[in-house]
Amino acid sequence: MNPTENKTSCESEINDSLRVPLLALFGGAALWLVGGLLLGLIAGIKFHAPDFLGGCPLFTYGRVAPAANDLLLYGFCIPAALGVMLWIFARLSQSPLALPLVPVVAAHLWHLGVFIGTAGILLGGSTGHLWLEYPRAAAVLLFAAFLLIAVSAAATFGWRQEKSLYPSHWFLFAALLWFPWIYSTANLFLNAHQLPRGVVQPIICWWFASNLIFVWLGLVGVGIAFYFLPKFSGRPLASSGYALLGFLSLVFFGTWCGIPPGAPVPAWLPALSGVAALLTIIPLLAILIVAVKTVCGASVSCNGGPFCFIKIGMISFIVAGGLYIAAACPQYSRVLEFTWFGAAQVQLQLLGFTAMILFGAIYFLLPQVMGRPLPLAKFTKLHFFLSVAGALLLVVPLVAAGIVQGEKLADASVAFADANSAALKFLRISTLGQLALLAGSLLFAANIFAMTIQWKLGIARTVIDYIKSPLATAKTSEVKS
Amino acid sequence: MKTGISVFVATFVALGASWCGFVLAPLLQLGGAKQTVVLQTTDNWPLQRTGAATLGLQVYRANGCAACHTELVRQTGVAFEVLLTSAGNNPAAVSNLISNLKLAGLTKEEADDANAKITAIGGKVETRLTATGADIARGWGLRQSVAADYLYDQPVQLGSLRAGPDLANIGVRAPDLNWQLLHLYAPKAVNPNSTMPSFKFLFEVRKIGNAPAPDALHLPKEFAAADGYEIVPKPEAIELAAYLLSLKANQPLYEAPFSPVTAAK
Incomplete structure (x- = not known):
């Protein structure tokens, strides 16, 4: 763990200040996770029976699939990550959360934005830009909510008691700046009345999506892991030199990725993007070295607990990065472009990497913040196995589907329908993964909501006791008099 | 990275650079794009x-x-093919020659070479240019898509799958x-x-x-x-x-x- 972070008397103050904002962020996130996986399952069933719920425009594949993806990203990953970030900022600063009411308001604005956005997509109001589908009203809410949370996090950081910076700070602080910039740029250009001309639109959209999914989630996930890995293994983060290299190369190279090689745009764009994607091997290796050096040799069993989640999350980060780099190699990119391979990579980034890290972090910090053990603690182990099995069953078939489909599509003598049906076999297996992930997310949501209910009951009990107690003294005094 | 300022500067420079590269530069290069002209005609496109x-x-x-x-x-490249438009005065010789020549899937030099050989014995030919690649062979198009094709679309939906x-x-x-x-x-x-x-x-x-x-x-x-x-x-x-x-x-x-x-x- 961070050697300078000592247990101080303000621990209970920190926890008190975080309780309401974190419950607001995590509660909604858990709900959206279940909703996103459910919509994803509906989309997946369309590959078994294309006309499932076919009469209803709300549930046509082209609306359900992006709504499901956006719910996972905007509904779950981002708010849950913001909650964990607030906690880490308060812990590392050794001071209570600054302006604790602001993130509570922000959490509700964010969840309202996600609701409006999802409803917008399902009702046909999508902007039509990949990963930026939410209509204008939702985008404004999300942007405002993020800024509010960033203000609270920055204030906590500014008023910190502990002055030295820790590697997690770099990653998380950069993430706080990253999102408002890319999200405002993308929405100002692509969610406006008059869009830029022609292919400028997809170029900006690719830049945005890659910066959000590859860089932002990477910064957040690795930043959180760099806080927890030392904590769990009971020794300091190994080699902050490699951590610095990982951070700088991730922000400097990762941000140039995203323009696909076959894009109908001036050739310098995909060429530059391809080079940057190959260079992201550097942050990947640097982060791998730091993680392995920190964890290896530490005799800590993970036993299905938070440590397991974070370890698997880091492995997924490396594998997802590897898939990304493989798809950027010129000899593979022509084959893998426009196949399920891309979807596999993104799903691994969302569900294998970010979500795993967040589950681990939340299972660890929630009992501390709430001052009570997880109400359904036994579920965490089951959730872990369901998440791992689900992610594997979802991603591996999608990768296989992508490779098979890509090879068949590259050979013009294979009919399109044959290429499609070859991929379909694998897609149908991935439905099992979706089911496992959905079951796991229900266990996660059950824990969060049971915790919230227990806490609210606790408050109600305190209030009732408070109301009762003066009455009791009043009665005794009456008797006495 | 000892202070918050240095993290801020690193982040700002990194993201600012890619913003200039992938947002500003495309806007300047393509944002004012206008109709272009169909090759060898005066027709506007799109x-x-x-x-x-x-x-x-x-x-x-x-x-x-x-x-x-x-x-x-998408297209991977181009190929040339040579079409005989007239056998000239010596059809037998031309027919004999072209039965031994490769006439499709040629490079520019091969096409010029075949062209020269056939013209030398009086035949008339036309050299045609075709796009190559799996998408083209599938019949999905005659050429690759280019930026100009999407000039008027709001929004442009290229798709990813x-x-x-x-x-x-x-x-x-x-x-x-x-x-x-x-x-x-x-x-x-x-x-x-x-x-x-x-x-x-x-x-x-x-x-x-x-x-x-x-x-x-x-x-x-x-x-x-x-x-x-x-x-x-x-x-x-x-x-x-x-x-x-x-x-x-x-x-x-x-x-x-x-x-x-x-x-x-």
Whole structure:
């Protein structure tokens, strides 16, 4: 763990200040996770029976699939990550959360934005830009909510008691700046009345999506892991030199990725993007070295607990990065472009990497913040196995589907329908993964909501006791008099 | 990275650089793009879509068609082929010569070489340029898609997955409005292998009045409505079909040349 972070008397103050904002962020996130996986399952069933719920425009594949993806990203990953970030900022600063009411308001604005956005997509109001589908009203809410949370996090950081910076700070602080910039740029250009001309639109959209999914989630996930890995293994983060290299190369190279090689745009764009994607091997290796050096040799069993989640999350980060780099190699990119391979990579980034890290972090910090053990603690182990099995069953078939489909599509003598049906076999297996992930997310949501209910009951009990107690003294005094 | 300021500066410089590169630079390079000219003609390209097709683009967007369909054709290179247009005064010699020559899939030098050999004995030939690549061989287009093709689209929906075929040239490949409507209503009625969901909600089941409506779909028996009822496209379906029919990227441009087929006749 961070050697300078000592247990101080303000621990209970920190926890008190975080309780309401974190419950607001995590509660909604858990709900959206279940909703996103459910919509994803509906989309997946369309590959078994294309006309499932076919009469209803709300549930046509082209609306359900992006709504499901956006719910996972905007509904779950981002708010849950913001909650964990607030906690880490308060812990590392050794001071209570600054302006604790602001993130509570922000959490509700964010969840309202996600609701409006999802409803917008399902009702046909999508902007039509990949990963930026939410209509204008939702985008404004999300942007405002993020800024509010960033203000609270920055204030906590500014008023910190502990002055030295820790590697997690770099990653998380950069993430706080990253999102408002890319999200405002993308929405100002692509969610406006008059869009830029022609292919400028997809170029900006690719830049945005890659910066959000590859860089932002990477910064957040690795930043959180760099806080927890030392904590769990009971020794300091190994080699902050490699951590610095990982951070700088991730922000400097990762941000140039995203323009696909076959894009109908001036050739310098995909060429530059391809080079940057190959260079992201550097942050990947640097982060791998730091993680392995920190964890290896530490005799800590993970036993299905938070440590397991974070370890698997880091492995997924490396594998997802590897898939990304493989798809950027010129000899593979022509084959893998426009196949399920891309979807596999993104799903691994969302569900294998970010979500795993967040589950681990939340299972660890929630009992501390709430001052009570997880109400359904036994579920965490089951959730872990369901998440791992689900992610594997979802991603591996999608990768296989992508490779098979890509090879068949590259050979013009294979009919399109044959290429499609070859991929379909694998897609149908991935439905099992979706089911496992959905079951796991229900266990996660059950824990969060049971915790919230227990806490609210606790408050109600305190209030009732408070109301009762003066009455009791009043009665005794009456008797006495 | 000892202070917050240094993290801020590093982040600002990194993201600012890619913002200039991938947002500002494309806006400056392409943001003012105008119509271009079809190769060897004075025709403008692209033309603004018709009103119905422009509305249809919004139906395409609202229903997320781009989740499964791309609208861009890729090409790996070009090849030349040499076509004999006249055998000249010595048909036997020319015929003898060309039976020994490779005439398709040539490089520029090979094509010039074959051209020279045939012209030397009096034949007349024409050298044609074709695009190559799996997408082209599949018949999805005659050339690669280029930036100019999307000039008027708001939004541009290139798509990222080919769970369905590419649509960049669907207006050329399936130019029949009725086929398009039939395919939207019951994909399996025109293509038994299709995995596309039906877009029934773009159509209306109506009781037949005195006479069948002129635009009612002519469906095969197993897809048809119950007796006394007919399937009539709603305006959205007509607009979407109009948009699909307007998807054509079939003119040679400076950045994507090919010899139009008509020239060979």
